Amino acid sequence: MNPTHGDAVIPHVVIVGGGFAGLWATRALATAPVRITLVDRHNHHLFQPLLYQVATAGLSAPDIAAPLRHILRKQRNVEVRLAEATAIDAPARRITLAEAADANPSHLDYDYLLLASGATHAYFGHDEWAAHAPGLKTLDDALTLRRRLLLAFERAEASDDPAERAAWLSFAVVGGGPTGVELAGTLAEIARHTLKHEFRNIDPAQARVRLLEAGPRVLASFPESLSAKARRQLERLGVEVVTGTPVSAIDGRGYVLGDGMPVPARTVVWAAGVAASPLGALLDAPRDRAGRVQVGADLSVPNHPEVFVAGDLASVQQDGRPVPGVAPAAKQMGAHVAHAVRARLAGQPAPAFRYRDFGNLATIGRMAAVVDVRGVRLSGVLAWWFWLIAHVFFLIGFRNRLIVLINWTWAYWSYQRHARIILGREAADEP
């Protein structure tokens, strides 16, 4: 069912994934002579850099998400579909979608395809850890994590057994990248400040928050001096930073570091491994060890110039280094794919992608962050303000920005986190 525009058939661009890469590509094609179908499993675009705030009860889920349909309502050449891609027939230029469990799969014929379905957790071959150490990629992940973190303090309060109480007050975050650092820092703040005066049998400030990094330092993508500063800021917030030893076991009771003794910890959070979305495997294309699709200079797949991959699912090398899996890179790739499609439509070759690195920011906790922007290195309060302004500025939609600012201002002055609501029907039944 290719609708025609005048005499010509309008080319059909199918974009899988409404994250930064997919959404930026969609928008950049607003005035192109194409019709676009944007496919996503979720009905919303998620501002992933603030997901840890939902997990740690600082923000509500809708604060950092916006319905894709709403974002794109005025872009008349886009149709949004809530569905999952299940198969790609590249020679036939056809993609299969599962819309609902009770419906038959449907098919879309495309002229151009952009696969931008992002990344998921990876447990390095230890999938059995997933049940005990949840990760953080979706809003549902964040609400699950929030429930576990808040319930741990409840269980500690209810327990009469000192050893069990200590195990409930023992938290471990595995992985010293930006997400792990944010989670550990915020968790320490919750224990020390937010929950003050609220419990009668425990002192939440006694909670032990450990950040476990297998490598030699936290925030390995930053210069060494900033890693060291981040570590000191974490320690000042009350986080115990353990580097240099990998986690070798995780179960419902705790974890083991290297060949050491088991450490009791009822709450372990996974922020260590990232793997590409399994959709990459639907393409007959080379992939790297993390499952990312190795794309050409124009971000298209070898032998299929009409198929592009962008964002965390794409493996792109530039000047001998991989382009990092961060939001600005995904946006740039998405916009580039739109350029490439326009070039092809005009009968020209697609240009090569070039990542422009504007710098690297990571927040650590209250008034603590590190910034490395074009050689300017900041840490502490100044870096935190820089991070805050950048993140609020980039939040999609004016309304969300305003609400997030109010929530943060309130949280800042009161040490409170307004979203400390345990959701999930079995709140009292869960371990």
Next chain:
Amino acid sequence: MNPTHGDAVIPHVVIVGGGFAGLWATRALATAPVRITLVDRHNHHLFQPLLYQVATAGLSAPDIAAPLRHILRKQRNVEVRLAEATAIDAPARRITLAEAADANPSHLDYDYLLLASGATHAYFGHDEWAAHAPGLKTLDDALTLRRRLLLAFERAEASDDPAERAAWLSFAVVGGGPTGVELAGTLAEIARHTLKHEFRNIDPAQARVRLLEAGPRVLASFPESLSAKARRQLERLGVEVVTGTPVSAIDGRGYVLGDGMPVPARTVVWAAGVAASPLGALLDAPRDRAGRVQVGADLSVPNHPEVFVAGDLASVQQDGRPVPGVAPAAKQMGAHVAHAVRARLAGQPAPAFRYRDFGNLATIGRMAAVVDVRGVRLSGVLAWWFWLIAHVFFLIGFRNRLIVLINWTWAYWSYQRHARIILGREAADEP
């Protein structure tokens, strides 16, 4: 483990339920010479009058809830426990709690007990309807309902079959009380305004929203003239109001009215029946047909002057009419129980409860409401403003009030509802 205060043993008051009745009782005992244990299955107090706003994506879950521990952090004579009451041994003055699935049940010995666990849905002997027509009592209910309402439009958009599309765009709300009226009115607004321009294959404004009331009129607790006005306001918003015929069947495809033909409707919402919380059955006390405990004049249970019941779980007659199951009545009952406990502690008889009726408000939708306050009857815009101010004023906690006001102001001008985020892991898998 009865701690002592000086020489005397401090009486222990156990309060089950942190809703309006339980929380108001707890606060009114702040300066009483007692120690209090407040038990709730959820970690939060819920502002139930605005729950329909969470279900219809106007507010986030944390906007209308506050952690009980946080509300009570400064009241040092209270201990909050996240647990479920599972048994009451009234002669022994002992209550059994289940804290977590993997923990042993624990016991609390009380000197006074207040049971205030509220109400739940009732399907009039048709429990099989529950799966097809979810009700609205908790935040999890609201998020489930939100998911279903938003997914219905997605399914309609994805369907090629006109009959199926119409069934997905057919919504029925069963029950013409305040909750049913709010839900139907808001749903019509969403279909007609909020979702405008967002779909490509359907026109959401074609959605059929029916409000089904078995009795002769909607809002039966209001004077007849206001019921008639409410009906006209609903119809103006696009709701089809059907009165006088009970629903006789509900399944996943639709419903039947009386002995009529099946009406296709993939989304049916239950706002018809309320039954008392099953905890009432743990007491050896007389109950009315809805399962509410029939209490004495002082709200205590016959033969157990130390056991009180308040809020929606209590059946109280006054001047030959039942005290209604509304928030102000629950608050008044809670405060009364605190009075009664204080009187008993002072060796005096507990006074009789007297409900002070300040009036009756119900909202219908955008700029539409009815108000009946001490003989003053309002409808339309003025009633809506009255309702809005009253509800924002009574929201617990300054921060929530501010956020809710901003959300509503925004929603009012933009017709947008910021919380249109489908949560739940199986978004794409659900029917």
